[in-house]
Amino acid sequence: MKIAGLSLAALLLGALSFTAPAAQASSLYQDLGEQRGIELLMEEMLFNIADDRRIRHHFVETDMAHLHQMLSEQICELAGGPCVYSGEEMVESHTGLDISRGDFNALVEALQLAMDDNDIPVGVQNRLLALLAPMHHEIVNL
Amino acid sequence: MRYRSLSAALLLGCSMTIAHAADGGLLATGGVTSIEGSAGGGIVPWAVLGSYAEDDEWGGTVTLSQASVDDFRLSVMGASLNYRNRVEFSLARQTFDLSSIGGELNQNIFGVKYRVAGDLIYGNLPQISAGIQYKENTRFGLPDAVGAQRDSDFDAYLAVSRAWLAGPFDRTWLVNATVRATRANQIGLLGFGGDKSDSHELVAELAAGVFLHRSLAVGMEYRQKPNNLNFADEDDWVSAFVAWFPTKSVSITGAFLDLGDIAGLESQQGYYLSLQAAF
Ligand code: HEM
Numbered sequence: 171m172k173i174a175g176l177s178l179a180a181l182l183l184g185a186l187s188f189t190a191p192a193a194q195a196s197s198l199y200q201d202l203g204e205q206r207g208i209e210l211l212m213e214e215m216l217f218n219i220a221d222d223r224r225i226r227h228h229f230v231e232t233d234m235a236h237l238h239q240m241l242s243e244q245i246c247e248l249a250g251g252p253c254v255y256s257g258e259e260m261v262e263s264h265t266g267l268d269i270s271r272g273d274f275n276a277l278v279e280a281l282q283l284a285m286d287d288n289d290i291p292v293g294v295q296n297r298l299l300a301l302l303a304p305m306h307h308e309i310v311n312l
Numbered sequence: 313m314r315y316r317s318l319s320a321a322l323l324l325g326c327s328m329t330i331a332h333a334a335d336g337g338l339l340a341t342g343g344v345t346s347i348e349g350s351a352g353g354g355i356v357p358w359a360v361l362g363s364y365a366e367d368d369e370w371g372g373t374v375t376l377s378q379a380s381v382d383d384f385r386l387s388v389m390g391a392s393l394n395y396r397n398r399v400e401f402s403l404a405r406q407t408f409d410l411s412s413i414g415g416e417l418n419q420n421i422f423g424v425k426y427r428v429a430g431d432l433i434y435g436n437l438p439q440i441s442a443g444i445q446y447k448e449n450t451r452f453g454l455p456d457a458v459g460a461q462r463d464s465d466f467d468a469y470l471a472v473s474r475a476w477l478a479g480p481f482d483r484t485w486l487v488n489a490t491v492r493a494t495r496a497n498q499i500g501l502l503g504f505g506g507d508k509s510d511s512h513e514l515v516a517e518l519a520a521g522v523f524l525h526r527s528l529a530v531g532m533e534y535r536q537k538p539n540n541l542n543f544a545d546e547d548d549w550v551s552a553f554v555a556w557f558p559t560k561s562v563s564i565t566g567a568f569l570d571l572g573d574i575a576g577l578e579s580q581q582g583y584y585l586s587l588q589a590a591f
Contacts, residue, residue: 224335271397272336272366279338282526292525293482300478306434 198301199251201294205242208249211284212241218280225276228267248301260308267312274310278302333561333591336366337397339526340557341432341475344565345375345588348445348499349390349404350423352471353533354567354584355551356517358488359441359473360432361400361425362392363590364560370395373590381571381582383412386501388586392423400425400443408501412577417501418450430474432486438474445469447500458543458575460503461510467494469517483522486531490517497540498574506540513538527557547572551584563588 202208216238220226229237246253257263278299285295343360346352351362351373363371375390387409392402402423409416423445430437445467449455452463469492479485493512495505505511515538521531535549553567567584574580 270336270367272369275336275338275366293478296478296482296484303434303477310434 197250198294198297199246199249202245202249202290202298203288205246205251205253207288208245208251209238209242211281211288211290212238212245214284214287215241215277215281218283219277222276222280225273225280228269228273245298249298260305261312264309265312269310269312271310274306334363334365334369334371334394335560336369337364337371337560338433339560340523340529340555340563342371342373342394342590344555344563344586345373345377345390345392345402347377347379347386347388347404347406348421348423348447349375349388349392349402350425350443350445351392351394351400351402353488353519353521353531353551353555354553354565354586355535355549355569356488356490356519356533357423357425357443357445357469357471358490358519359427359430359439359471361394361397361427361441362402363394365394366397368396371397371590373588375586375588377565377584377586379569379582379584381569381574381580383410383577383580384574385409385411398427406501410575413575415454416451417454419500420448420450421500422446430472432473432475433477438472441471441473443469443471447496447504449500449503452503455497455501455503458502459507459541460497461505461507463503465495465500465504467492467496467500469493479522481522483524484526486519486521486523486529488519490519491515492517495538495540497538498546499537502541502575506542508542509538509540521553521555529553529555529557531555544576545573547574553584561590563590 240257243253244255247255342363343351343358346357350357351360352358362373365371371394373392377388379386387407390404394400404421406419425441425443428440428442430439432439448464469490471490473488476485492515495512497503515536517535519533521529523529533551537546537548539546550570551567555565557563565586569582569584571580
């Protein structure tokens with residue numbers, strides 16, 4: 171009885187998180203492995219970027235440790251975690267970098283590979299990508 | 313420390329460059345090659361442009377496809393070029409074997425598709441493209457005999473495509489709607505215009521699919537068709553497809569087809585297989 175009630179509650183919660191972005195965002199943070207998981211993911215993504223001939227030239231003069239810190243904060247906050255992003259606005263930090271549409275996609279691929287390697291399930295991958303895609307116009311061709 | 317070696321790797325790597333195929337687009341965003349040569353699904357042209365060209369890249373595709381239904385077999389050789397993910401030029405050569413009647417029909421299709429606005433994934437606007445297909449039927453004897461009015465003609469279409477990255481079940485979904493002006497009989501294999509009707513009419517073509525993961529999509533397509541010839545009714549087409557994108561260079565599409573009655577032969581069902589190489 172109690173178990174049936176519990177699973178019903180779980181079902182309802184599941185259905186709710188399906189429609190309510192807030193509920194989904196907080197569990198995205200957990201699904202990404204919280205702070206540690208996100209830091210590992212961003213580290214791996216940066217290593218993939220460094221391997222990618224198409225975009226690594228953008229990062230030659232970048233302080234990668236600082237970028238890693240900023241990205242981790244930002245993704246943590248976006249995913250509903252207990253972080254506050256302390257970096258610059260996206261438009262500010264990407265203006266003048268001459269980032270093309272292809273460059274943006276290359277970064278998405280670097281992230282996808284990193285998520286694969288960290289065994290992040292497809293659904294969780296998609297939820298993170300759906301949070302990043304709307305930033306496209308704040309980053310590309312500025 | 314780790315980051316210092318990362319920076320060193322960056323510096324080193326940047327001094328090397330190699331020529332490569334167009335790969336600015338994300339996996340599967342070029343769709344596959346439809347039976348008329350334009351990028352799309354299998355039986356419907358979508359708003360997407362073939363290959364992975366982005367920015368100032370040229371891309372291209374070559375495709376071999378075959379559809380086998382009860383009494384007919386359609387073979388297609390296709391090729392396309394895409395410049396800047398803005399304009400697509402395509403070519404398809406169709407051979408239609410009348411397996412049970414005997415003989416074959418041929419058609420060549422030259423296509424141009426222009427991305428008017430929007431994007432499949434990014435921004436507020438869905439990807440909107442307009443296209444023209446010039447079709448020439450090169451074996452007009454049979455079409456002529458059953459009432460077709462001409463052996464070549466234009467189709468024009470407007471297509472809208474959009475992907476939804478984290479749709480239902482946290483999967484990526486894709487929908488496409490196309491409106492086409494056409495008077496082709498069985499897409500042109502039986503010529504253009506007929507004794508029943510001889511003007512362009514608007515038909516609707518729809519597709520919807522879901523990516524189970526980023527290299528595997530399943531979905532359905534529907535294609536409305538005109539009905540211009542008195543000798544036999546022409547039915548709408550439906551397909552259910554699976555498309556696999558193991559890499560950006562290759563895709564394989566399989567489908568179940570229900571093409572309805574064709575040239576008086578009833579309930580034509582069967583399978584479709586298409587192999588595309590992109591560069
Ligand atoms: C959704 C995609 C992206 C996100 C969320 C993102 C996020 C960030 C963040 C948080 C920073 C740090 C800002 C700061 O220092 O305060 C940053 C900096 C930077 N980003 Fe992005 N970025 C994205 C796409 C890209 C792309 C596609 C490129 C180029 C291929 C790129 C290149 C850079 C570079 C070079 C910097 C460092 C600039 C500097 O050295 O000050 N970013 N990005």
